Amino acid sequence: MTAHSPNKNKAFEASSITPRQKDYAQWYNDLVLKSGLADYSAVRGCMVIKPYGFALWENIQRQLDRMFKETGHQNAYFPLFVPKSFLEKEEGHAEGFAKECAVVTHYRLKTDPERKGKLIVDPEARLEEELVVRPTSEAVIWNTFKSWIRSYRDLPLLINQWANIVRWEMRTRLFLRTTEFLWQEGHTAHASREEAVEEARRMLQVYADFAEQWLALPVLKGVKTAAERFAGAEDTYCIEVLVQDGKAIQAGTSHFLGQNFAKAFEVTFTNRSNQQEYVWATSWGVSTRLIGTLIMAHGDDHGLILPPRLAPVQVVIIPIARSNDQLQQMAQAARQLQAELAAQDLRVMVDDDPQQKPGWKFTEYELRGVPVRLALGPRDLENGTVELARRDTMTKETVPLGGLPARIKILLDDIHRSLYARALQFREQHTTYVTTYEAFKKVIEEKGGFVVAHWDGTTETELAIKEETKATIRCIPLDQQPVPGTCIYSGKPSQQQAWFAVAY
């Protein structure tokens, strides 16, 4: 300890993050802000996605987009504005979204005659019909599909769009719920109910596969209850993720829309027997919320832990030296190593900034969640080795330079599997089966996580439980055997168990 150590400690505190146990919400905010993923903006409820965060989103997009195309979908783009009359057409849909819509009423500003340099809305420029900023695009898209679909030969119609949408939420949280957010929305039209249901389930499986293979997240696949269903859907399927504070988060949804939108927008097709039929529809989406989900599921008190397959930087190389000359030499060796790794399709960066010491950089890249760190110093150059550290376990070892690319590829897969296994273990340890309402309340209050219980299938019971405990039915899992039993709340006969949790 030197006389200056208090300063050193203060410096550490200033840049460190709130531990999860102390304040989970603050921990989450610290991670998002300090890792450089995103920032608050000057606009209420809207965030700025910074380059690091956007690079992560682009990696998510790239993989999902590929998966959508592999399942036969094409990208298109539809307008941001939805005429109010379109939104009204499907009743359930209209009611569901009405209270969170931003509405454009005017198309022009003018200078304020009374206050110089100020602008006011020009009262002369009122729109005849208000335009709603899309909270989702079913309305515009079905209005368009009407003119695209004539015959069964036009089906199935498999469209996706990458877009921004606006939902005027009361309370926002970075990535998890912002007023404007980025997402993808698939919209498909089919000739039969069976085919549409199959599509909705297929895309749910795509999301589940993506979560497992790219985000390293185990998901619970299921169907929503009537109370939690998408406005305008017949069935809503979802993937639910359990995060570290014991709450569940809906990470993706896929809807079987029946013929609701086809009827509302008069979308019919001529079938093989020359009869007019309404088409069957699906829609499905995931958003930038996925980023919030993976932060909450994998992060620790040192910072982000990014799943290696999506991390914008998979490997960071930090040269270590005793002098400026030596730093040059190490940086050169580091760049050579970088090229070698990049040739094997690894995303690698070298941080040879002479202003920061290695220790500072170690902490910084841990905060940013870079899966693998290599430290290259004079000792290594002599021995033909490198120090290799993995972010998920915070362990390090010295390894030979020879065969490093192959070793790192294996390691990244290993980190991926280990993150998945850790998250799965957490979920299993936080999934409790109960048979009484007393036990249910105790688990929700004290332990959190999923609570599996028999439910009589009524919305009244579901809402009563929500009222009393804040827990909602996240879903009825698709791969669950329906076992009859007794509802924990009403004591009535139950056909199946529902998975409850307090949710984001």
Place this chain on the structure above:
RNA sequence: CGGGGUGUAGCGCAGUUGGCUAGCGCGCCACGUUCGGGACGUGGAGGCCGGAGGUUCGAGUCCUCUCACCCCGACCA
């Protein structure tokens, strides 16, 4: 929208019953020494004290209004 909290330098904060030139740490800039787990020295730059109005000889400090953000609820992906 209700309850609680916070706004003072890029970040984190201090600033007493109103008092004269608004401070500290980190960061930033320059130079030097350093570099295998958040280095150090010397010198320097950086403020409309969230905004508006008021009280006062005098306001970061008191009063009124407002805005923004955070946390907790109700609404939701």
